[in-house]
Amino acid sequence: MSSTKNVLAIVMAGGEGSRLHPLTAERCKPAVPFNGKHRIVDFVLSNLVNSEIYSIYLLVQYKSQSLIEHIRQSWTMTRFIPQHFVTVVPPQMRNGPEWFQGTADSVYQNIHLIESFRPDIVAVFGADHIYRMDVRQMIDFHVKNDAHVSVATIPVKLAECNQFGIVETDDNHRITDFVEKPQTTQPMPGSSTHALASMGNYLFNADVLLDALRQAHETGHSDFGKHILPAMLRSHRLMAYDFDTNTIPGTEPYEEHGYWRDVGTIDSYYNAHFDTLGATPRFRMTNRHWPIYASPDQAESAQIENGVIHRSVVGSGSIVDGASLDHAMLRRSVVVERDARLEHCIVMERSRIGRGAQVRRAIIDQDNDIPAHERIGFNLEEDRKRFHVTESGIVVVPRQFFKPQSLQAPTASIGLARPSLPQPSDASGMKVAA
Incomplete structure (x- = not known):
């Protein structure tokens, strides 16, 4: 990652997770436990911190108390190092008596945080996926391609396209079309069974993001995938970052390359757990070169x-x-x-x-x-x-x-x-x- 770039991360953690009910009856989706000691939110936070991105705002809303407590207990960074923080941000209603109306609106309602921090790049990431990612490699791609916006992408089965934002690109990875959760779509080049999907992780040049958020607010648009990204296609340079090119130190040969799971349903959440078991798991929870951090252990041994x-x-x-x-x-x-x-x-x-x-x-x-x-x-x-x-x-x-x-x-x-x-x-x- 270029040492000249000042990066601010905004993690959208306000999701209700209705498809995970009843596990989300008393907690928000990012706070749902995963594996023996983690919560879902720990994956995105660990990826950011391991990527040397230490300035993180976590936007919360739905049944957030358990998530707030988890962050307070597990993710308190030292106050002696400037710009090292994981700060929980509930809805402030600074722009009126409304909760967050969508992903982009959640960021717009906290636009003052971006203006005050004055970053070069804003990483807007989701909080409900199981994966490892070196965000620095995506930032290098973003800078090298002179992008205004970069979208992390991954192939998904055609039958699952109605759950994702679907991306089309030219031969140089520039995004030519973006459709949020289409009912039908064409397969990606070189495949008859998969399409290219957004992972919900975005990099914005800060000035581009601020302008886009203000314009979206004026027109009543509230979502990145539905409104902001499609509207920017003609006026801005949007690039698709291929997650398959991301490499993580310490990954074993038997692990699934580019492992990424959206655990938004009971079935996908359940199955992802068992991807971590055995002597040769698809996704190994322990990796000393890229740890997934969790709460300090104060309990007795099993x-x-x-x-x-x-x-x-x-x-x-x-x-x-x-x-x-x-x-x-x-x-x-x-x-x-x-x-x-x-x-x-x-x-x-x-x-x-x-x-x-x-x-x-x-x-x-x-x-x-x-x-x-x-x-x-x-x-x-x-x-x-x-x-x-x-x-x-x-x-x-x-x-x-x-x-x-x-x-x-x-x-x-x-x-x-x-x-x-x-x-x-x-x-x-x-x-x-x-």
């Missing part, structure tokens, strides 16, 4: 006694006593009692799986006390009467559906105490693979 464990993650403070885990992901302070069986499951904080319970292809949200011998995921018609079940058969048990009855120790032969109430931070997890 405790495991007997049982059978295969390709699973056991979070700090968790207890597994004589249970069977197969492709299970336990976050912090989870108890799995004797003879319980978990298959392809995600279990969130402070939940207990009772003795002899059987759960498969399910997401158990936090603070659930699954009764002994309960069966979840074996009869989807019965499960639909109580829980949310996706078309593919993934069962989601909402937070506190099975309300904890007590904080007594599980009836286990090793006499382990129930984990203590949570510390303020997420905890590290240990991976166990056969």
Whole structure:
């Protein structure tokens, strides 16, 4: 990245995430937990910080308290280094009594932050994807091509195009068309099955962004993909950055090159978890050259006694006593009692799986006390009467559906105490693979 460029990052983290309901019933989409110790927002923030971009505003709106607390506990940068900050910005209503009306409007309502910072380039990124990215390489592309705007792009299947902004380019990567979530589209050159999609990550020259935001506000336009980018095609130089060219140090040969997942649905969120498991995962969570940062670990170590464990993650403070885990992901302070069986499951904080319970292809949200011998995921018609079940058969048990009855120790032969109430931070997890 050119040392002469002053970069400000604005992360749009106000999304409701309605397709992730009920996981977003009490939290916004970027605050939804991921893997053993992270939240979805940690990926974009880690990418920015690893790219030496330390000036970050995080725009929040929908059910943001858990996200605000997470940022306060996990992303406080030193106040002794100038322009090193991750600052949460709720709607200020400086321009009238309205919430953010769209992605561009969320930035426009905070235009004073850009004016005050006076950057050369503004990185406007989303907060709801799982990936690693060296943003410096995109900035170098932006500067080299004398772009006014650069859009990070990735091929997606034609059947999925109605979920993305679709980009067409010339032979020099200049964007010639941009259509937000079209019902039908033509495949990209060289492919009969894929089209080129926006990843929702943009670089703007600061003066170009400020002018575009003011003009959009005057015309009542509020969204980057729907309004601003298509309107700029004739008057500005918009370039498509090929995410496939981005390289990350420490990536193993077995990992999927250019791994990027939009986890906006229960199915995609669920499947992305299991991309991280095993000895040769598609996406390795641990990379000392490009870490995905999480909350400091203040919980005790996990405790495991007997049982059978295969390709699973056991979070700090968790207890597994004589249970069977197969492709299970336990976050912090989870108890799995004797003879319980978990298959392809995600279990969130402070939940207990009772003795002899059987759960498969399910997401158990936090603070659930699954009764002994309960069966979840074996009869989807019965499960639909109580829980949310996706078309593919993934069962989601909402937070506190099975309300904890007590904080007594599980009836286990090793006499382990129930984990203590949570510390303020997420905890590290240990991976166990056969």
